[in-house]
Amino acid sequence: MEKVKLFATWSSPFVKRIIWALKLKNIEHEIIYEDLANKSPELLKYNPIHKKVPVLVHNEIPICESLVILEYIDETWKDARPLLPKDPLDKANQRFWAKFSDDQVLPSFYGYIMKQGNEKEEAKETTLAHLKRVEQLVSEKKFLSGESVGFLDLAFGWLAENSRPLEVITGLKLFDEDTFPNLCAWRDKFLEVPAIKESWPDQETLIAKYQEINLSKGK
Amino acid sequence: MEKVKLFATWSSPFVKRIIWALKLKNIEHEIIYEDLANKSPELLKYNPIHKKVPVLVHNEIPICESLVILEYIDETWKDARPLLPKDPLDKANQRFWAKFSDDQVLPSFYGYIMKQGNEKEEAKETTLAHLKRVEQLVSEKKFLSGESVGFLDLAFGWLAENSRPLEVITGLKLFDEDTFPNLCAWRDKFLEVPAIKESWPDQETLIAKYQEINLSKGK
Numbered sequence: 001m002e003k004v005k006l007f008a009t010w011s012s013p014f015v016k017r018i019i020w021a022l023k024l025k026n027i028e029h030e031i032i033y034e035d036l037a038n039k040s041p042e043l044l045k046y047n048p049i050h051k052k053v054p055v056l057v058h059n060e061i062p063i064c065e066s067l068v069i070l071e072y073i074d075e076t077w078k079d080a081r082p083l084l085p086k087d088p089l090d091k092a093n094q095r096f097w098a099k100f101s102d103d104q105v106l107p108s109f110y111g112y113i114m115k116q117g118n119e120k121e122e123a124k125e126t127t128l129a130h131l132k133r134v135e136q137l138v139s140e141k142k143f144l145s146g147e148s149v150g151f152l153d154l155a156f157g158w159l160a161e162n163s164r165p166l167e168v169i170t171g172l173k174l175f176d177e178d179t180f181p182n183l184c185a186w187r188d189k190f191l192e193v194p195a196i197k198e199s200w201p202d203q204e205t206l207i208a209k210y211q212e213i214n215l216s217k218g219k
Numbered sequence: 220m221e222k223v224k225l226f227a228t229w230s231s232p233f234v235k236r237i238i239w240a241l242k243l244k245n246i247e248h249e250i251i252y253e254d255l256a257n258k259s260p261e262l263l264k265y266n267p268i269h270k271k272v273p274v275l276v277h278n279e280i281p282i283c284e285s286l287v288i289l290e291y292i293d294e295t296w297k298d299a300r301p302l303l304p305k306d307p308l309d310k311a312n313q314r315f316w317a318k319f320s321d322d323q324v325l326p327s328f329y330g331y332i333m334k335q336g337n338e339k340e341e342a343k344e345t346t347l348a349h350l351k352r353v354e355q356l357v358s359e360k361k362f363l364s365g366e367s368v369g370f371l372d373l374a375f376g377w378l379a380e381n382s383r384p385l386e387v388i389t390g391l392k393l394f395d396e397d398t399f400p401n402l403c404a405w406r407d408k409f410l411e412v413p414a415i416k417e418s419w420p421d422q423e424t425l426i427a428k429y430q431e432i433n434l435s436k437g438k
Contacts, residue, residue, distance in 0.1 A: 049319065049352065058308075061308060063308070063311045063315075064315055065314070065315050065318055068311050068314045068315050068318070069311070071307075071310070071311065071314065072307050072308070072310070072311040075307035075310065076307045088290075088291050088294035088295045089277075089280060089282070089291070091290070091291070091294065092282045092287050092288070092290065092291040095284070095287045095290065096282075096283055096284050096287050099284055099287070100268065133268065
């Protein structure tokens with residue numbers, strides 16, 4: 001009897017990719033929502049190094065780091081809707097771009113929103129350059145992973161999910177249909193996938209969350 | 220006919236893990252040494268995103284990011300001395316700790332050496348805490364990957380290779396046999412593996428390299 005628990009917060013971009021993977025593969029699971037201001041003893045026990053979500057606990061064994069968890073899920077439930085291809089080169093490409101998402105695009109994107117003055121301008125230029133790379137990448141196929149949603153789409157899902165709420169709250173146009181037509185088309189197709197759609201957060205709630213973050217920063 | 224080229228510098232900790240993997244698997248390869256102050260058009264063509272080494276070029280197709288390259292090598296030449304285990308949980312653990320090496324241990328270790336004043340003290344505390352984690356990890360088995368050298372040993376190989384030269388040049392004891400007996404024993408065992416030993420850089424040359432870096436920083 002498999003027992004799968006996921007330690008989560010409702011808005012973490014790293015958590016959402018795991019929820020989507022579990023849904024795509026029809027893996028029964030329980031989600032435990034953490035209050036990061038008051039972390040549970042279980043979270044601290046299961047992820048003593050980073051003390052962060054997501055943590056997947058499979059039959060009492062914890063696995064941490066969201067991209068590591070995605071690969072674990074794909075290898076453990078390997079017959080149910082594969083997320084990564086079998087070809088080593090395709091795999092390497094998806095791993096490379098997933099790392100690019102987390103190390104480059106995500107920090108510059110949030111920097112663009114949160115920073116001020118010159119730093120904001122710099123983050124904007126970097127973000128646009130990164131988005132151009134992703135635009136080019138998605139132009140070659142239907143989804144980032146290929147003909148159907150896979151590992152790389154889940155890795156970049158945070159971009160699809162957060163772009164509109166962040167545009168509303170910041171008044172910044174993060175990506176538009178003229179400059180990034182393929183990226184916008186990808187976002188819309190991604191949202192149409194049932195497993196994604198049914199766990200899409202209410203956009204008003206996301207907007208309220210970002211407003212709260214901005215207020216707590218004294219702006 | 221397989222053609223494998225590796226774009227490299229002789230001292231990069233990210234390059235060395237690839238050279239060790241190619242040697243462990245007996246993969247014939249050519250190494251192209253780059254001058255990072257004057258990068259070759261080939262390097263810029265093959266790694267336009269990061270413009271960094273290592274880049275593995277396999278039959279004219281480039282693969283970038285050292286941990287991604289290691290997995291690519293392991294999956295492509297899968298019968299020759301596997302680097303990663305088959306079990307998804309063991310794999311996830313090795314991937315988690317390899318990421319910990321690159322995101323946490325390596326930056327704090329170099330910070331400890333290069334920074335000054337309070338920042339140096341902070342980096343020292345962080346580095347010691349990280350090394351304690353690795354000490355604990357290696358205590359459970361012969362090598363970090365298990366009974367023989369594998370993925371996680373190659374990922375942490377930079378620590379084995381650089382610790383003594385860096386101690387000589389900085390006068391800082393980075394890890395010693397009293398505090399980190401298992402880590403020291405692992406370093407010695409790692410160095411005894413023929414594929415590692417034969418590509419171990421001359422320690423005097425490494426020392427000279429770090430002296431040059433320090434001089435160029437005006438210290």
